[in-house]
Amino acid sequence: MYKIGICGAGLIGASWAIGFANAGFKCFVYDANQNSFAKFRKTSNKLIQDLRIINSDIDEVRINSNIKLNCNIEEICNDTVLVQESVVEDLEIKKKIFVQLDNLTSENTIIASSSSYLLISRISELVKHKHRCINAHPALPPHIVPFVEVAGGENTDPKIIKQAVSIYKKAKYAAITVNKEAEGFILNRLQGALLNEAVRLHEGEFASMEDIDIALKHALGIRWAFMGPFEIMDLNAPEGIKDSFTRYRKGIQNLAKEQNSIPEYSEEYLNKLEMDQRKRLSYDQRGNRVEKRNKMIALIRKLKSELGEDI
Numbered sequence: 362m363y364k365i366g367i368c369g370a371g372l373i374g375a376s377w378a379i380g381f382a383n384a385g386f387k388c389f390v391y392d393a394n395q396n397s398f399a400k401f402r403k404t405s406n407k408l409i410q411d412l413r414i415i416n417s418d419i420d421e422v423r424i425n426s427n428i429k430l431n432c433n434i435e436e437i438c439n440d441t442v443l444v445q446e447s448v449v450e451d452l453e454i455k456k457k458i459f460v461q462l463d464n465l466t467s468e469n470t471i472i473a474s475s476s477s478y479l480l481i482s483r484i485s486e487l488v489k490h491k492h493r494c495i496n497a498h499p500a501l502p503p504h505i506v507p508f509v510e511v512a513g514g515e516n517t518d519p520k521i522i523k524q525a526v527s528i529y530k531k532a533k534y535a536a537i538t539v540n541k542e543a544e545g546f547i548l549n550r551l552q553g554a555l556l557n558e559a560v561r562l563h564e565g566e567f568a569s570m571e572d573i574d575i576a577l578k579h580a581l582g583i584r585w586a587f588m589g590p591f592e593i594m595d596l597n598a599p600e601g602i603k604d605s606f607t608r609y610r611k612g613i614q615n616l617a618k619e620q621n622s623i624p625e626y627s628e629e630y631l632n633k634l635e636m637d638q639r640k641r642l643s644y645d646q647r648g649n650r651v652e653k654r655n656k657m658i659a660l661i662r663k664l665k666s667e668l669g670e671d672i
């Protein structure tokens with residue numbers, strides 16, 4: 362059984378721990394703030410219940426026995442196959458933590474950052490053994506969204522990337538490799554393109570927030586749960602993907618010309634966004650919506666599994 366070190370037990374670290382523990386890994390969890398463990402204990406049962414929706418045979422006792430909380434940083438580094446760093450998205454904090462992790466782990470340990478945007482080449486700048494440092498970016502929440510994108514930096518050994526992908530696959534994640542280091546990797550580049558366009562459309566008063574959300578959740582999102590854009594384009598014209606792009610390229614290119622302005626995300630616009638959002642979605646109900654999101658994700662996973670479409 363592999364031992365995984367979890368460094369940072371917030372939203373992402375806690376969810377990683379449950380995901381790894383469910384796959385049979387021993388997780389040793391460290392956080393600089395004791396309150397994070399109290400929160401972990403309060404929410405972990407709910408996270409495990411999400412897993413039970415996907416698979417009714419989930420063994421809660423086994424998952425809990427695979428997680429050791431309240432560890433110090435030495436404990437998560439000792440004899441560990443991989444340390445998953447999930448502390449706040451702050452380059453200076455991550456750089457310091459990486460030096461500590463590098464000094465405390467053996468040469469065989471992979472050191473992975475969950476960072477959404479910061480590149481491992483920057484995070485590992487002060488580290489001695491840069492060859493074993495990677496980005497391994499999950500999708501929220503990683504206990505039920507079975508995805509991680511693995512990216513190396515300027516000095517990462519390609520063998521380490523392969524080893525990491527294999528570990529994440531053993532932990533039941535669809536692990537993809539990012540071949541060239543790029544800010545936002547794959548997931549947030551795709552998501553960012555969509556978010557920028559949603560904001561352009563809303564700010565330009567082409568449609569309401571509600572209707573833009575509907576276009577995603579009742580159209581594109583339904584397809585995207587089981588097919589990616591290249592698979593979908595293969596079905597959009599009788600001769601396949603080339604036929605589709607040939608027929609529609611003018612239209613798609615014309616859109617690109619209009620989609621090249623960078624939204625300002627000004628304070629004034631963000632205030633309006635917040636106000637409009639609160640008119641339709643109350644802040645008090647946010648916790649319920651998080652639970653609903655997790656439940657819906659788990660139900661989609663269950664359906665995909667029944668249809669032979671899960672990872």
Ligand SMILES: NC(=O)c1ccc[n+]([C@@H]2O[C@H](COP(=O)([O-])OP(=O)(O)OC[C@H]3O[C@@H](n4cnc5c(N)ncnc54)[C@H](O)[C@@H]3O)[C@@H](O)[C@H]2O)c1
Pocket residue numbers: 368369370371372373374391392393394397446447448449450451454458475476477478498499500501
């Ligand atoms: N929230 C998301 O949607 C999401 C998705 C994918 C990846 N990520 C990435 O995961 C990482 C963590 O994000 P989060 O949403 O879990 O944040 P969070 O604020 O919920 O958790 C961060 C945790 O790190 C701990 N911490 C801070 N400094 C520390 C230190 N020096 N040593 C040890 N622990 C420390 C905090 O106490 C906290 O528990 C970020 O890099 C973020 O970009 C976030």
